[in-house]
Amino acid sequence: MVRGGASLSRRMHVGLNLVYLVPGQTGGTEVVARELLPALVAAAGDRIRFTAFVNREAAAAPGGPWKELMPAVTVPVAATNRVQWVRGEQQHLPRLAGRAGVDVLHSLANTGPAWGRCARVVTIHDLIHRFHPDTHGGLKARGMALLVPLAIRRSHRVMADSQSTAEDLVRELRVPRAKIDVVALGVGSTARATPRPEARLRAEHALGDRPIVLTVAAKRPHKNLPRLLEALALVDPARRPVLVVPGYGTAFHDDELGALVARLGIAGDVRLLGWVSDEELEGLYAAASVFAFPSLYEGFGLPVLEAMARGLPVACSDRGSLREVAGDAARRFDPERPGDIADAITAVLDDPAEADRLRAAGRAQAARFTWQATARATLDSYERTLAAFRSRA
Structure with missing residues (x-):
C-alpha cells in the first residue's frame, strides 16, 4: 500500500x-x-x-x-x-x-x-x-x-x-x-416545515393585503440591503409593496439599516426580521409575490435557488456566480443602481405573465442543482x- x-x-x-x-x-x-x-x-x-x-x-x-x-x-x-x-x-x-x-x-x-x-x-x-x-x-x-x-x-x-x-x-x-x-x-427540500398560514403571518407583521417582496439574507454589508431599501423608496407609495427581510443580524449593520429606513420615510413598508422558524419562513415563501436578492458578491447564491424551487419569481443581482446560478430564470439587475432594482421588482409585480414565466423557469433551473x-x-x-x-x- x-x-x-x-x-x-x-x-x-x-x-x-x-x-x-x-x-x-x-x-x-x-x-x-x-x-x-x-x-x-x-x-x-x-x-x-x-x-x-x-x-x-x-x-x-x-x-x-x-x-x-x-x-x-x-x-x-x-x-x-x-x-x-x-x-x-x-x-x-x-x-x-x-x-x-x-x-x-x-x-x-x-x-x-x-x-x-x-x-x-x-x-x-x-x-x-x-x-x-x-x-x-x-x-x-x-x-x-x-x-x-x-x-x-x-x-x-x-x-x-x-x-x-x-x-x-x-x-x-x-x-x-x-x-x-x-x-x-x-437545493434542499422545499418543505422543511408546514408553512405558517398567510393570514396569520399578515396579522403578526401588520402586512395588510399588500404584495410582499421577500429577501432572505443576513444583515451584512455585501448583501446590499441599503440599495434595496433605496429602491423600495423609489416605488410610488400608492403601489409600493412591503419588503420583508428575515435573516440573522449583525449589530453594527442593523443600526445602519434602521437609520436608513427612517431617513427614507419607509418605516411602514419594511419589516426587518431576525432569524425566523422554518414554519414562518415557509409561510413567507408561500405568501410572497417576488424574491429579491441584491447581493454584491456570492460564492454560489443558494438563496436564489431555494426561492426558485418554491415557485417564487426571482429578481436578483447580475454579479458573479449569480449569473450562472440564476441564468435566464431570474429578472437580473445592476445591484449598484437602486432604480434598476426597483424596475426589476415592479416589472414582476405588474406583469402576471412575466411572473408566471419566471415561476416555471425558476423551477426548471433549480431542478438542475441537486x-x-x-x-x-x-x-x-x-x-x-x-x-x-x-x-x-
Missing part, C-alpha cells in the same frame, strides 16, 4: 473537517454540511467510509448527520472561541485524522490544516474576506486572509462552488486552474485528491 493511501483491499476512509461548525450559528456552511453529508453517504455506498471531526459544541448538540450517519471524533476545542477553533484545526485535527487512519481529509468551509499524513482537499465557498472584508469585521477578516490561502496552498486539491469562484481563485490567489474542481451545490449531483462530484474530487497525494509520495 502506498503511504497514506487506501489499498485495493479496503475502502477509502474520508475524514470530514467540521471543526468550524457550531450548530445554529454557522449559517450557510452549516446548511451545506447538513445537506451534503447524507447525500455523500448514500452516493458512496460501500466504497467509502466516513468519520466526522467535530468541535465540543457540535458533539454536545442533539442530532446532526455528523453523528447520526457516521462515527464522530471530538476535537477538544470550543469553536465559538476563534483562537481555539484555529488551534483545533491546525494542531489537533491533523493528529486525530492520522490516528483514525484517514486517507482523504475534506475541509468543508474555506479553511483547513496546513499539514498532515493524509491527502487534503478544501472547499472554498467564496473569497468574501478579500472582496468585502467589512463582512467579517477586522480581526476575523485578517485571520481569513491568512488561513484561506494557507489551506489552498497546503491542500492537494481545491473544490469551488461555482465557475465564478474558481475564476476568483485563479485571478486573486494564483491557484492553478488544474488544481480546482468546480462542485456546484444543490445534492446527489454535488455528492457524486465530491466523490470524484476525493479520487483526484488521493491520486495527487500519491503522486507526491
Whole structure:
C-alpha cells in the first residue's frame, strides 16, 4: 500500500473537517454540511467510509448527520472561541485524522490544516474576506486572509462552488486552474416545515393585503440591503409593496439599516426580521409575490435557488456566480443602481405573465442543482485528491 493511501483491499476512509461548525450559528456552511453529508453517504455506498471531526459544541448538540450517519471524533476545542477553533484545526485535527487512519481529509468551509499524513482537499465557498472584508469585521477578516490561502496552498486539491469562484481563485490567489474542481451545490427540500398560514403571518407583521417582496439574507454589508431599501423608496407609495427581510443580524449593520429606513420615510413598508422558524419562513415563501436578492458578491447564491424551487419569481443581482446560478430564470439587475432594482421588482409585480414565466423557469433551473449531483462530484474530487497525494509520495 502506498503511504497514506487506501489499498485495493479496503475502502477509502474520508475524514470530514467540521471543526468550524457550531450548530445554529454557522449559517450557510452549516446548511451545506447538513445537506451534503447524507447525500455523500448514500452516493458512496460501500466504497467509502466516513468519520466526522467535530468541535465540543457540535458533539454536545442533539442530532446532526455528523453523528447520526457516521462515527464522530471530538476535537477538544470550543469553536465559538476563534483562537481555539484555529488551534483545533491546525494542531489537533491533523493528529486525530492520522490516528483514525484517514486517507482523504475534506475541509468543508474555506479553511483547513496546513499539514498532515493524509491527502487534503478544501472547499472554498467564496473569497468574501478579500472582496468585502467589512463582512467579517477586522480581526476575523485578517485571520481569513491568512488561513484561506494557507489551506489552498497546503491542500492537494481545491473544490469551488461555482465557475465564478474558481475564476476568483485563479485571478486573486494564483491557484492553478488544474488544481480546482468546480462542485456546484444543490437545493434542499422545499418543505422543511408546514408553512405558517398567510393570514396569520399578515396579522403578526401588520402586512395588510399588500404584495410582499421577500429577501432572505443576513444583515451584512455585501448583501446590499441599503440599495434595496433605496429602491423600495423609489416605488410610488400608492403601489409600493412591503419588503420583508428575515435573516440573522449583525449589530453594527442593523443600526445602519434602521437609520436608513427612517431617513427614507419607509418605516411602514419594511419589516426587518431576525432569524425566523422554518414554519414562518415557509409561510413567507408561500405568501410572497417576488424574491429579491441584491447581493454584491456570492460564492454560489443558494438563496436564489431555494426561492426558485418554491415557485417564487426571482429578481436578483447580475454579479458573479449569480449569473450562472440564476441564468435566464431570474429578472437580473445592476445591484449598484437602486432604480434598476426597483424596475426589476415592479416589472414582476405588474406583469402576471412575466411572473408566471419566471415561476416555471425558476423551477426548471433549480431542478438542475441537486445534492446527489454535488455528492457524486465530491466523490470524484476525493479520487483526484488521493491520486495527487500519491503522486507526491
